[in-house]
Amino acid sequence: MLIDIKLEKLSGHSTSGKIGKIHVEVNDNIKVGDEILDIESNKGNKSVISNATGIIKSINVETGDTIKKGDILVTVEGELKEESSKKKSTFNYMGGLMKPKKEEIDTDITVIGSGPGGYVAAIYAAKMGAKVTIIEKEKVGGTCLNWGCIPTKLFVTSAKMYENLNNAKSFGLSAENISLDIKKIVSRKNNIVKELTDGIKYLFENNNITLYKGTAKVLDENTIFVKSNNTETTINTKNIILATGSKVSMIPIKGIESKNILTSKEILDIDELPKKLIIIGGGVIGMEFAFLFNNLGVDVTVIEYMDDILANIDKDIISEITSIAEEKGIHIYTSSKAEEIIDTEDKKVVVSFNKKDKLHYVTGDKVLFSVGREPNTGEIDLEKLDVERNDNKRGIKVNTKMQTNVSNIYAIGDVTDKVQLAHVASHQGIVAAENILGNNIEMEYDVIPAAIFTDPEIAVVGLSERQVKEKGLEVSIGQFPFASNGKALTLGESRGFVKIIKEKETGVILGGSIIGPHATDLIHEIALAIKNKLKDVDLMNTIHAHPTTAESIYESVLATTETGAIHN
Structure with missing residues (x-):
């Protein structure tokens, strides 16, 4: 028998609510008393409990949907909970169903x-x-x-x-x-x-x-x-x-219990776009959200504790992406420690932060807490x-x-x-x-491409400039700007560059960084070169199709030689 489980009532006298977490999936087995989903209303939160035993055949709502009394939430194929008048005669039967197998x-x-x-x-x-x-x-x-x-x-x-x-x-x-x-x-x-x-x-x-x-x-x-x-x-x-x-990591900040705080999980189910978003944390996750919400027309502010956003990558990449972010209108405060989150009477939120021993304040609609994961x-x-x-x-x-x-x-x-x-x-x-299964395989971490989906994208692999300096290696570094790449210009994305690091004496490719169009796809040519200990001549002797952004890798390798890049 197909049974429609409907929204029968809400907290207080609310007539509508918003779907929160959904606890079941299609084809799940449920029984009477199981939680199906949570509903948020202006009078409080409520869990919808199953009044049927059977299999979920369809889920008719999604997280974030606004629903009202009488709306069908899920459909179950099974048996409906018996009415009170029938409980006495069916007690043993239902009890048997509810005993765990x-x-x-x-x-x-x-x-x-x-x-x-x-x-x-x-x-x-x-x-x-x-x-x-x-x-x-x-x-x-x-x-x-x-x-x-x-x-x-x-x-x-x-x-x-x-x-x-x-x-x-x-x-x-x-x-x-x-x-x-x-x-x-x-x-x-x-x-x-x-x-x-x-x-x-x-x-x-x-x-x-x-x-x-x-x-x-x-x-x-x-x-x-x-x-x-x-x-x-x-x-x-x-x-x-x-x-x-x-x-998600949560650090102790006064006011952390604010209802205006979102993590990278909740923000993906918002049903209303904030006009102003404050992001605490300027790492990979924080900066990806900063750029995407900026592109959606949101006024974005980033508060970062470290001296730089995206602190673990090379300075020239950081400088370029910071410059682009500021040109787009993203407000960035580095070397800044978030101190307190304050909810205002008009349902806004204020974040106070300390920068150079001076307290600053920024106001927004929501706060995205993005200080990493553990x-x-x-x-x-x-x-x-x-x-x-x-x-x-x-x-x-x-x-x-x-x-x-x-x-x-x-x-x-x-x-x-x-x-x-x-x-x-x-x-x-x-x-x-x-x-x-008996095969002796070891994990290696030397050649791991990292992709950052800012706008433009960033990708890095192998050794960075900082790492080669720490190792005392003699290297040559070549760089080629996307402003000189025909395909990038056709895309309207001329910001950024490709950087190649090679061992000076042997020409072996040691590392690479890309900021610009298709960076997260292009990085794998450099990763393959590093993994297989390819030299500069191996990449230079590989014909790259024209017009493509991949030509920038070829040109950046040329830039490590005495000849230099052709189109720059």
Whole structure:
């Protein structure tokens, strides 16, 4: 029987509310009393509880939707909760339904966490013949697919398209009555995220990977307990891969409990665009949001504790992106410590910050808290398992095989606190799977491209100028501006440059940085060169298609030689 679960009532006398967190997914098993979703109203928050037992067939709302009494929230195929007049005769029957089913399974590898590290490890191991089980307490795909890499790039794309429409005249075009609908941007984001996460679930099924939705309780190095919907499962496992990811870091600031504070997770589900946004933290996440919201027409202020935004990259890149940000109207305060967040009577927010021992104030509609992420061990008792932490006590300590001090327990991704990048987590997952299956593979961190989706994009790989100086290496550095690249000019994106660092005596490529159009795609040619110890002549003797932005890499390599770049 198909049952429509509707919004029956709200807190107080509210007649409408906004969908908050949705706790279920299509095809989930639910029972009477399970939480389905949360609803926020002006009278308070409320959880909608299932009055049916069965399988979720459809979810008719999305996070951020405004709904009213009588609206259908989800549709369930199953049995409706009996009316009070029938409870006496059906009590034993319903009680039997609600008793958890107990099962015990055996598996080769259990992966805890289904982010880009966990799901890649699971699929890779399964393709190599292992019997694999994966456990996820929230959403398949983890932070990256649901609240990180993919959703933010969807926002970046919409924001850039909006900016291009507003600058149509520079391309000889005319566009009138340009507007944006943040709800539709969020909806598009949700649809594409769902498409990708459904794809991962399909890959699990196609590779005979058993997925459990619930919280994993690791009893010992070979036993895991998980309660998933109405089933309690004991998993006897030969190996464990911990892939529990990271969580948003929150530093102690007075007023941190303000309702006007958003993290990188909540801001992706906003239903109203703020006129003024204050971002605390000018690292990668903070600056990506700064540029995308600036492109959406928001007045953005960034408060950064360090002396520079994006502090870990070369000074010339920092100087260029800072200059571009300020030209776009992004207000940046570096060497500044946020002191207090104050809510005003007119529902605005004030952030006070200390710069050079002087207190400053900035007013906005919302505050994005973006001071980094920290390893998330969740409910896993590492001490009970005798699994060692890193020296800084943040992440899980692993060797180059991604193995902890407990021989059959591995850890991958952000929880190791090595490099917090999705592609690193994925590769660590493959290394862990290979070693579990008897192949001696080691993780290397020397050649990891990093992509920053500001506007323009930034990408770096290999050694930076600072690192070659610290190592005392004799190098040659070549730089080529996109202002001299034909394809960049056709795109209307002439800011930025490509920089190549090579060993002076041998010509071996050691590092590269790009700021400009397609930087995050172009960086892989330099990464491949560094990984394979290619020399300047190898790149110079490779014909690059014209007209492309890739020609700038060729020209930057020429700039390291006595000949110099041709078009500069």
